[in-house]
Amino acid sequence: MSPQRHRLAAGGRIDRSRPLNFTFNGRRFEGYAGDTLASALIANGVTPVARSFKYHRPRGIVGAGAEEPNAIVQLETGARTQPNQRATRVELYDGLTAASVNCWPSVNFDLGAVNNLLKRLLPAGFYYKTFMWPPGFWMRYEYFIRRAAGLGKAPAAPDPDRYDKMHCHADVLVVGGGPSGLAAALAAGRTGARVILADGQNEFGGALLDGGAEIDGGPALDWVAAAVAELEAMAEVRLLPRATVAGYYDHNYLTIVERVTDHLGAAAPANLPRQRLWKVRAGQVVLATGSVERPLVFADNDRPGIMLASAAATYVNRYAAKPGSRAVVFTNNDSAYRVALDLAEAGIEVAAVVDPRPEPEGPLPARTRARGIEVLGGQAVVAAHGGGRVAAVEVMGLDQAGGGVIGESRRVRCDLVCVSGGWNPTVHLFSQSGGRLRYDDALAGFVPDRSAQAERSVGAAAGTFALADCLARGFEAGLEAAAEAGFRRKGRSRRAPKAPAQEEAPLRPFWVVPSTVARGRGTKHFIDLQNDVTVADVALAVREGYRSAEHLKRYTTMGMGTDQGKIGNVTGLAVLSELVDADIPSVGTTTFRPPYTPVGFGLLAGREVGALADPVRKTAIHRWHEDRGAAFEDVGQWKRPWYFPRAGESMHDAVNRECLAVRNSVGVMDASTLGKIDIQGPDALRLLNWVYTNAWDNLKIGRCRYGLMLGEDGMVMDDGVTTRLAEHHYLMTTTTGGAAGVLAWLEMWLQTEWLDLKVHLTSVTEHWATVAVAGPRARELLSALTSDIDLSAKAFPFMSMRAGTVAGVPARVFRISFTGELSFEINVPASYGMAVWNAVMMAGEKYGVTPFGTEAMHILRAEKGYIIVGDETDGTTTPGDVGMDWIVSKKKPDFIGKRSLSRPDTAREGRKQLVGLLTQDPKEVLPEGGQIVAEPEKKPPMKMIGHVTSSYWSASLGRSIALALVYGGHKRHGETVHVPLIGKTVSAVVSEPRFYDPEGVRLRG
Amino acid sequence: MKKYSIFSLVRNAVSYHERWSEAWRSPEPKGAYEVVIVGGGGHGLATAYYLAKEHGITNVAVVEKGWLGLGNTGRNTTIIRSNYLWDESAHLYEKSLQLYEGLSQELNFNIMLSQRGCLNLAHNQHDLRQLSRRVNAIRLNGIDSEILTAGQIKALVPILNCSPTARYPVLGGSLQRRGGTARHDAVAWAFARAADARGVDIIQNCEVTGIRRDGGRVTGVETTKGLIKAGKVGVVVAGHASVLAEMVGLRLPIESHPLQALVSEPIKPVLDTVVMSAAVHVYLSQSDKGELVLGAGIDSYNSYAQRGSLPIIEHMLAACVDLFPIVSRLRMLRQWAGIVDVCPDASPIVGKTPVEGFYVNFGWGTGGFKATPGSGWVFAYTIAQDRPHPLNEPFSLERFHTGYLVDEHGAAGVAH
């Protein structure tokens, strides 16, 4: 392992007593606790760390935070691998393994760099202009393009980690734990308000972590420590470090991504989730999100070793890592002078500070000069030289307007260039919240203007940079926010923390350095480093008419990388405005959309995956079915027994056996999944009359009636039997899959249109277990289990209900039938379901009682021509279409769907109507979903006259049967139609859709 | 129009790409046009192009309130397919797909039509029955479609969770091999450039604020750049159909909803086909840049604000992680929403109105990108001939009175 050659001997917030080993691109290195991967790489002098997306140019680390465009790595390997991690945001841990992405065979020698040689052929949007020949070849080109694109790799295995979600409320949510945010949290917290303070970094302090500053007369970091301690002691304050606020939605709803065990390596406690998604509904929000430095653009400004001045300061001060040994500082504002001084203090030679401002004056330039550093006023870095790393820069004088270079060029040797083009307030969350931005000329950047939600931006995020002002404004905002949330300051008033005033000269707005060669000729001026978008690309886009900020972004891909253009976007707009000769505010800004930084899919999914993706519903009798080896089918969320195969039986055998048992003796089915809605209230009857097509007025207590429910469009929506239990008490059943939808439908009407109806609905689906006993011997079987219900046909007629006891359990028994056989549906409280089922099985032993599943049920009902909503109907089917005109009341003044039924097309003759189909070869079972034609000899596109809705082998009839919807079907009985399939066409005769016991003798018996 | 090709690219490389000309002009509006198209999305631009090309009507303006192509055209998930259940839809979308298949050459702009296939999954017996019905209908309509078994699906999409114990097991699926994606921006730009070359004026940053009429006949549009007279006006404003219709006193059976989408960070290829699951409500593809592109159903509330709600995103990703377990550690890079105008039958309205010379083309809901060239083609015909083409005749406004609906709701599930 190599020593940390670029580690400063002292200083920094790293823990030198805790060395950590890590591997990068296969080489082993050492860093310290407190490092990020980026700072550890710098401390080890590793460069380049990455290749760019398009030209595969070597790249180094540019930033120190979320803005990093270059240092994108693949973290770890195997199932826990993560693509596209920013090295600047990965906290170092022991055993960390990372690699550069999108380069081959290695970051130092990358074959993709051939693109850099071809770069003149690859301007912005080149792919729109080529790859069109020969026609149809695009997908072959695309094959290679796809393989060349993409950064890291997805894991190859499922995610072994867990993710949690937290919902909470806050009176005041403070985003960002720098000086402004801490001051705001302190002020708000002291009022007793419930405060959450979230910060993406592993410790609070924000920009203060870089050291140097003073607050309340002492080192700023002492103040930070005291502030954090005070906040920690407050009962109503929650501190969330390592927690990035990612999204700002309507109604002050924000999401926070907390990295719980990320970057802890082997030390991560196994009981904790990897990450937590906090979903916060905040009374008030204080955005103290700071700012991001932006670069100045010059020729070949992408060389490794060229970085943001603030980042260089962070590496030196916070991490004691030396990003270079001889630096040039290039800045249009005072802040980077402080960096020059810090570098010098750390023993890094500062060759010069280059400043486009003609005469840099004021305390900072003066201190810099006093330190012996040359200050080159009115000059600019025009180009960088070097291969794998910057080796020198060229410096030239600027003309008055900054539009041209003058004088001789001077070459300055260096291996580090620290650039500062000013600061962009981090307005992403503000913009997401719907707030309007304003361009501030003095700052040359966008700042929050008008809030759209209960929110205030403070500190650098609002364009306030002086520490003293940040503290004062943060404190004040904390008090205001708390007050608006209903919390006033209590007790003795405390004053805001104070910091010494600083004097800084204004910046000179400056974006792209002019050069002696026309831009885009030979050298490249990069605006978006990750996507390799240059000034020439922007110029090309503008030349071609892509002049709006949005068009520009889409045409050049500027700002579309994983860094979302955090350092380049404003520069890009400035270049655009210059080219179209308009001011920056009028070319506008692109909208910031959530998230601020990328959020894991797994985190957003949370626990709702795998078995918890959707509740699995099982009936009270499920265990029995499982024990008997039932095959199940999914119906909505329910698991229903599909059929009960015996040893050696195929599905076909089992289903035939089940069907015959019901027809010839007795079968039993678990019908618990049917939706059940308990309806009570004096207006229950009115509700039924509204939602069903038939009339309900004369239904006697204890009687059942079948009903069809239509949508407003007159199409069948659901069906089921409703029973009158008492004067104002009904039990409605629905289809298994439709239960929730029907309840929601009824509630929608009750809550939006029929507020006057006195009626209450309760879903009781899961309260009852339903055992359906069906077949000619059903009565005999049941009579052994009940003594208090007279089962005789006279006393207990078809379509009625009796309450009593079955197998000693209080039960409601319904005499209804979906199989066409004599049938009783025993409803008992769900907890007794299994007991009653077992009692039925025992009592039925002597009749050979046979459990049957949904497949047999489907066949039995099809033999009778009963429809299944969703099979024989598809949302375009009226009651008349399925031959159920009889159920549509002609007398009722109105019901849902009535008006639509009279529309010309709905009332028309010849619609798709329900018929039976009997194949010419009785052994041939038509496939469900087969399309029906009259002229099978034609070639596609063919005229289709209908489709097969249900189709089975009927063991009872010894032949196949099918139901179908056919245009004008009611008048086609006897006609032969055809179903073209792949490789053959099946012919069938249209029939009445009732194949078995059409008079219904058996079910009334 | 200067031709794009590898040769022009090389030639321009020599002059450092400093000689390319603008893809379209930005003219000031003339006082009057034969036809004014309101809405500079893909459909509006395509309409103008086909008016010029197919019907020789070049005195046309496309009036766009913002910049062209940044409405739903620039926000959609770019899925293209023609595997629709009903004959009416199948024929219209198939016409569109066929136009797409020659579009890069016809417009001399690479729209990156990538027919890597579009797969619809079935997760239960009911889904399988529906799938079979659809595939049979689509095939008999002369459109490619096939049923795949779970095994074939696993081979086609290795990252799909095909475990039989999955919460939503994959029991089968249907595949349209000619389905796929195209680059949405390129479609808008290509039509804009080609229409402009044929003399169409594309007027950006010009909002239509009123419709001028004389008796029962349209005479022009009032805009933020003044009155523009017009013999005929075609309105193609996804997301704002009701607002424009209101200007002539038409009430529409349309509801406007946010529809959301998101992309992951770019990764190396893991998915070639478009995969859609109506049952779990998610669909997924991978762009040429490497981003996974995801969509789901609409937000249920009505809105004109192009913002969606978080729960939709959470559900979409839960479904996605469940179907594709390896994506769990990928990250959402961007999320956004567009406003979609949805008709009760989830089919568009393309045709004439009671106002003479006033034609409408909207209500494409969640799935109109795939229809862009076809929609423009039939709409140009409708405007030029003052009567619908047989392909769009069923999609009239009157169908909501007659009940002749083309209901793609139940049958289509997630309809993108």
Ligand SMILES: Cc1cc2nc3c(=O)[nH]c(=O)nc-3n(C[C@H](O)[C@H](O)[C@H](O)COP(=O)(O)OP(=O)(O)OC[C@H]3O[C@@H](n4cnc5c(N)ncnc54)[C@H](O)[C@@H]3O)c2cc1C
């Ligand atoms: C998130 C999302 C995903 C989608 N995914 C798919 C998909 O995968 N496949 C698919 O086929 N479809 C998809 N769609 C649907 C598809 O995007 C649209 O149906 C289609 O793009 C509509 O095209 P358009 O040209 O009519 O509309 P738009 O592109 O929205 O154009 C309408 C234009 O009208 C302009 N306008 C409005 N009012 C005025 C006025 N008063 N004056 C002047 N101009 C005006 C608007 O500014 C806009 O530019 C999706 C939609 C969304 C939102």
